Amino acid sequence: MRFVDALADLFLGAECTGCGEPVLGLCPACRASLGLGPLERDLSGLRVVSATSYQPPVTAIVKGFKDAQAWGLAAPLAEAMSHVLPAVADAVLVAVPSPGASVRSRGFDHTRALALHLGRLSSMPVRRLLRRPGVRVDQTELHRADRWANQLGRFSARGSGQQVVLVDDVVTTGATLVAAAGALEAVGHRVALAVTVASSQLWTTTPDMPDRKADRVADGG
Ligand SMILES: [Zn+2]
Structure with a gap:
C-alpha cells in the first residue's frame, strides 16, 4: 500500500473493525465485547x-485482525x-504458529504479534519454540475427525525444560492447541496452560479427541 493510500485510509476510511462504526480503532x-x-475449558488435560x-462482533474483529x-x-x-x-511462575509465551503458507499470503504472523504484545503487558518473555511447516488441506474443508488427524504431526518443537x-x-x-502442546511436551517442555482471545461455544466437550498422554505414548515421544 502506498503511503498516501495508508494515510487516506487512516483519516478518511477509518471504521470500527467489529461493527463498521466510523471511528478510529475499535468503538467502545x-x-x-473482548x-x-x-472462559475456561479443559481440553484433554490442557487448561485453556x-x-x-467467539461470537459477533468478536468474530469480525478477529477476522479483520487476521x-x-x-x-x-x-x-x-x-x-x-x-x-x-x-500468573504462571517462570513461564515463557509461545505463539501457536499459523501454517507457513497462510503467514506468507497474509504477510503477517498474527499470533506472534499477539504474543509479543501480551509479553510486554505481562512482563513475560516470548520464545519461538514451535514450527509449523504447513497444512496440506484447508482445515475448513475437513470433517472434525479428519481435522484432528490433519493437525497431528504438523508441529515441531525445539528446546527443552521450559514452562x-x-x-x-x-x-x-x-x-x-492440543497438537501444539503435544509437540512441546514431546521434547520436554511443560505446558501450563493456553490463553486465547476467544473461545467458540460450539464445543463444550471434546469426546472424540484422543487423550493427550495416550497419544504421546503412541507417537513414541
Ligand atoms: Zn464497533
Missing part, C-alpha cells in the same frame, strides 16, 4: 483460558488476554 462497545470472560466468546491485517488490533486483543491470564503458556487467537475444537 466492540472493545467491551472482555466477556474469562479465553478473554471472550485477514485485513488490522495490525493496530494486536494491542487491544492482547490487552483482553492479559486480563484473564493467570510454557501457549498463545492463540481462537480455540474452536481445540485440536490445534
Whole structure:
C-alpha cells in the first residue's frame, strides 16, 4: 500500500473493525465485547483460558485482525488476554504458529504479534519454540475427525525444560492447541496452560479427541 493510500485510509476510511462504526480503532462497545470472560475449558488435560466468546462482533474483529491485517488490533486483543491470564511462575509465551503458507499470503504472523504484545503487558518473555511447516488441506474443508488427524504431526518443537503458556487467537475444537502442546511436551517442555482471545461455544466437550498422554505414548515421544 502506498503511503498516501495508508494515510487516506487512516483519516478518511477509518471504521470500527467489529461493527463498521466510523471511528478510529475499535468503538467502545466492540472493545467491551473482548472482555466477556474469562472462559475456561479443559481440553484433554490442557487448561485453556479465553478473554471472550467467539461470537459477533468478536468474530469480525478477529477476522479483520487476521485477514485485513488490522495490525493496530494486536494491542487491544492482547490487552483482553492479559486480563484473564493467570500468573504462571517462570513461564515463557509461545505463539501457536499459523501454517507457513497462510503467514506468507497474509504477510503477517498474527499470533506472534499477539504474543509479543501480551509479553510486554505481562512482563513475560516470548520464545519461538514451535514450527509449523504447513497444512496440506484447508482445515475448513475437513470433517472434525479428519481435522484432528490433519493437525497431528504438523508441529515441531525445539528446546527443552521450559514452562510454557501457549498463545492463540481462537480455540474452536481445540485440536490445534492440543497438537501444539503435544509437540512441546514431546521434547520436554511443560505446558501450563493456553490463553486465547476467544473461545467458540460450539464445543463444550471434546469426546472424540484422543487423550493427550495416550497419544504421546503412541507417537513414541
Ligand atoms: Zn464497533
